[in-house]
Amino acid sequence: MSLIGDGLDAAVQKAFTRPTPKSAGAQMRYLVKQLGGTKPVAQMLRVSQRTVERYVKNQIKTPRPALAARLEREVKQRWQPQVRARAKQKAASTGGIIIDTRARLGYTAPIGSTDQDRVRHLTVALPPQYAARLFDAQDQGAGDARLQEIAAEALKDIYFQDGGRRAGSLDEVRFTDIEQEFDL
Secondary structure, X not given: OOHHHHHHHHHHHOOOOOOOOOOHHHHHHHHXXXXXXXXXXXXXXXXXXXXXXXXXXXOOOOOOHHHHXXXXXXXXXXXXXXXXXXXXXXXXXXXXXEEEEEEEEEEEOOOOOOOOOEEEEEEEEEOHHHHHHHHHHHHOOOOHHHHHHHHHHHHHHHHHOHXXXXXXXXXXXXEEEEEEEEEO
């Protein structure tokens, strides 16, 4: 997954009303129930069907680190889909999304301005239309580059141009070396 995509997922997961299953056995049982059997879970996690059955019966309790990471990721992607959908809908319609980022930001501007990119720490509340665009792009399987473009466009409009009140000649914002977090 991508850095921005992971940030969006983490923001949505903060809306969960119940904690995800913690033990490997509970996670496996949840996935078996969601996917309707041990065979699809085994294929998804790239393990044998017998291994899944052993986790379900608590005969194996501690997965290898790679399997534990895949297991946790798959459970979190499927956990509380209605809560996840409501959180995305709220962010896309009324709430917006907050981006807290430390990134290298630069921009293309007319000659004579200081367009040198530099590391900045910004906390910016993005309006609902940008949250909607980010979630829509993520749902359609957009890569990190596309999500970065949308986030850069949002920062250009909201932070640098203040909704059209300043820096009107600003052409493009470059958004790289990202360390970020999102919040709904």
